[in-house]
Amino acid sequence: MKQHSVKARMKAVARIGDAVLRVSRQAWTRLKARARLRRQHRAKLRNQRLKYVSAEQLVYADLLEAGVAVGRIFLAFTFFLYVSGIVAPKVAFSDLPAYWSLSASDYLQSAGVGIGWNWFAQVDNSDYTNFIGIAFLIGLTIFCYLRLLQFAWKYRDSVFGAVVALELIVLVFAASGLLASSH
Amino acid sequence: MPPSMSIVLDLTVIALANEPAPLQDALQAASILPWWAWVLLLFLVTFVLGVIAVIGGVGGGVLFVPIVGGLFPFHVDFVRGTGLLIALAGALAAGPTLLRGGMANLRLAMPPALVASVAAIFGARIGLALPDQMVQLALGITILCVVAIMLISRKSANPDVPQADSLSAALKMHGAYHDPFDNREVIWKIHRTPQGLALFVVIGILAGMFGIGAGWANVPVLNLVMGVPLKVSVGTSSFILSIVDSAAAWVYLNQGAMLAIIAVPSVLGMMLGSTIGVGFLSSANVAVIRRIVLGLLLLAGVRALLRGFGM
Incomplete structure (x- = not known):
């Protein structure tokens, strides 16, 4: 009974760990995407400016x-x-x-x-x-x-x-x- | 004078008994306000000047020198040095945005800046060598001329330039910008470059002599004489100031005509005032503020003139 409870807890911890990892990966991917968009926007602005400047x-x-x-x-x-x-x-x-x-x-x-x-x-x-x-x-x-x-x-x-x-x-x-x- | 202040001054006179004569004379005439009150007052005045300068469309230096020179107990040498620093700090801060947006043009600015910076160095040397009364007299006349120029000069948004002159073509003083207001591309070229450069010599001398910046003169010369579109004239004028005033400011710094206690609060006050003034730009009655600016300049000019006459 006690062994079963430990296993269940370990599984729960593992699930939480997986969820945290998944959320972190998603957040990291979103951050990278935003940074890429910002870079692209800056490059676009710079190219637009280079037309006149x-x-x-x-x-x-x-x-x-x-x-x-x-x-x-x-x-x-x-x-x-x-x-x-x-x-x-x-x-x-x-x-x-x-x-x-x-x-x-x-x-x-x-x-x-x-x-x-x-x-x-x-x-x-x-x-x-x-x-x-x-x-x-x-x-x-x-x-x-x-x-x-x-x-x-x-x-x-x-x-x-x-x-x-x-x-x-x-x-x-x-x-x-x-x-x-x-x- | 309060007794405590009198005691402080007496003690200072005793402590500095072996100091040179001008310092002893100055101690006798030292102000009734403590030093920190003057600094605080200076910060507040420059803050207000920063607000009205940005709404009134004038540089900070042209307001600072006659007004602070007339109201504060600072010697005109330090006021002029600080005036240059204020004009320089404003122009440097505005430079990146103007350059990136195409409102200031590097190729257009460089030749006028070159002749004006040489002239400004001479102007600064002349200004620092002249007797105080003569400086006040010339400053008063100059400020009254600034008021006249501001009152009578008309501006042209896009002057008609049939053909670029050979000097401007050789120096590649032409360009284009996108006007977001009309959503169109404006291609411009300039003419009468030698006449314009000659006028920049005069502007440089005045800027260096009085530390008043010279946006009030740069814009009409670029716009009306050389045929630069108004928006590019305003932006490039500010950029030219950043170069010309830096040349003159070195002379003032190396000549000892800068005091940190005057310069830094003034620059900070003007910067803060300008930042807040920009926020009021859309809601303020610009015509009224412009009249206030002209009135202040007129009073300051007359006061400088009277001081020049020893009154």
Whole structure:
């Protein structure tokens, strides 16, 4: 009698196990089908867009979107570090009203920070840690244009390549800090 | 001034007794509000500006610089640096959607962006070198010109371009897009490219000098001078801003004209305001909001002009 009850229980457990397995397989198959449909939909959209939009434009858009997302997270995180006081700032919060009414050159002189990329030496201070996110967002266009250079090479399009290269030179020159000067 | 604030300021003056003279002068004139109140106020103001900018169809930078420059105790250098960052952040965020939808065109944007970014670097250098009063005076005049342009400029949905000029053909500045409103394909080409590029030099200088973005000028030049369809003009204008403002913003960053405590809350406030403003776009009375925007710009322009005259 007892043996019979154990066997029945084992059978019941096996049935439940089979049912769970079956449901899991079905769910997995459905998930895979949905993912395939999503992929197909994205590919269809991309093909439709390619009718009006060039491949390099789509790549630029993808790169820009990813960069903006990273930049925003950076900006929010570093600002939290700053205002929460977890990391000490270069200029104390109580002194800010005096500093923000100074001109940029007077501010740099008073805070003891140099021009150009000298701010990078201060990134261990939380007010300057924010500059990493800011510089990342400002510099995003340089990365996007670098990607465009590959397309110019692929298409052997010298006019397009020249415009991309010239813009890169301008942006890198601006970013270099060579233009910075104390008034 | 409350006694507690006065004591804090006195202590700060003593602590910073060996600091350079401009800082001591600034301490004497330090505001009556605590720092966090200004930051909170800045966030709220930029949030409201973000809402009305998106409904009024103007960029955030053009509202931010004259209004915040006139109402807040921040130096105009930091306001201009932040204005550029606001315009840049908005343009970067809108870029992917505009590019994918064909409303912004990469080949069309690149030549104007190139000439305008070179000009914006010079503009930024000039702006940072000029005395404050002259900057305020020029800013006031520019803002009043922006109001005039917004009032008088007419737009053309699909300008008639009989033949593309040779420069635009060489640079492949043409394209097509699907207009879902009319459910038709619009094929476009442009003309008067050299004149358009020359105007972008002026736009670049103004954008760099005042940190006001330049969508208000980009769209009329693309649409009315170069013959770009209105929708592509608006989208491409925003994309051009993302390149031009990044060139000028480097100059401001490297020159120390950015403060995190001003820049980050402003960018976040404007982004949040724009996001919420888009939700009101279908229900808000756009004509009324546009009048409010023009009124605000007019007041801010006059105020900047008066400050420029030392009043």
